Amino acid sequence: MGGTVKERVSAYAAAGVDTEAGDRAVELMKAAVGRTLGADVVGGVGGFAGMVDVSALREFQRPLLATSTDGVGTKIAIARALDVHDTIGQDLVGMVVDDIAVVGARPLLMTDYIACGRVDPERIADVVRGVARACEFVGVPLLGGETAEHPGLMAPDDYDVAGAATGVVEADEALGPERVEAGDVVLAIASSGLHSNGYSLVRRIVAESGWPLDRDVPEFGRTLGEELLEPTRLYSPLCLEVSGRVHAFSHVTGGGLAANLARVVPAGMRASIDRSSIEVPPVFSIVRELGRVAWEDLEDTLNMGVGMVAVLAEEEVDAVVASSAARGCAAWPIGVVSEDVDAGQGAASDAGASRAAGSDASRAASERVVGGTKGVHGGTVRVFGAYR
Secondary structure (H helix, E strand, O other): OOOOHHHHHHHHHHOOOOHHHHHHHHHHHHHHHHOOOOOOEEOOOOOOOOEEOOHHHHHOOOEEEEEEEEEOOOHHHHHHHHOOOOOHHHHHHHHHHHHHHOOOOEEEEEEEEEEEOOOOHHHHHHHHHHHHHHHHHHOOOEEEEEEEEOEOOEOOOOEEEEEEEEEEEEHHHOOOHHHOOOOOEEEEEEOOOOOOOOHHHHHHHHHHHOOOOOOEEOOOOEEHHHHHOOOOOOOHHHHHHHHHHOOEEEEOOOOHHHHHHHHHOOOOEEEEEEHHHOOOOHHHHHHHHHHOOOHHHHHOOOOOOEEEEEEEOHHHHHHHHHHHHHOOOOEEEEEEEEEOOOHHHOHHHHHHHHHHHOOOOOOOOOOEEEEOOOOOOOOEEEEEOOOO
């Protein structure tokens, strides 16, 4: 290979990749990432691979590793429009770490990946600092990451983020549908807003409404953009604190409450959810009104104010509600699990009927039965009543 190192670097920069900008970004984020690295982490920032000491797993009888990966989706477009990039990282951690907390797994490590058209060191560092703050809050090391510059493939100001986390749970302590029993209570745990799902719909509605992001909205007590950028609530510390009292959790992400809850209802059982037990936060009502969206379509897309669900025995409800309140998060019963007298009809037909019922925008309080979602053919969820 001819030419000096400086010449070759310059040629790479001429192709649109600025390695020096990448190095500056690392320096800007280094302190925030370092604060997530506990005594179990071997090595520091900048290695080819992150390492964590898992000697403690020798104490497990049968350790199960849990893993999840996700992104933030088109909520990034709101961050770009507002030029505010330090909250998106919390959304990423919420989407990933809370998924492994659902099975009762304690997070061991997280990694992130940022693809961009051009490395803006301050912007990239803001994104990673947001990830690091959230990792510090939930007690997981941000063990590694990558920023990839893709000139010609992405526009200069475009970027996307993804992350992955791994955790561990003792096999006989893992949570899931096999623990759920008839008579269990379905407990809602409040969301902080839209979280980071459904933004393709939300952005289209906002664009067509003509509302600018800097519009003050009295119902929000802040601007529209600030409300839309509210980061995802982080549930994993609460989930791990109360996991011994809970039979199953459901993280309410894409697909809404019923579709995600159905994933942890065992075959032959049905969870019945009363919409009237849910007071819908203003952001959901305003999105519905601006877009003239049927309630059923909205609840198939957004969390409607319920970001996590716990399924547990009735005698454990008060303790979990108190633990949630102590962490500044409301929790309340919204339904109950029972034997499914219609189980013979099959989850697939229930799901089809559910979608048909939601096609009439005038039926704001239609009763629906949802099942067979996300490839899980277990129990069903019945939703009835009208939101408050």
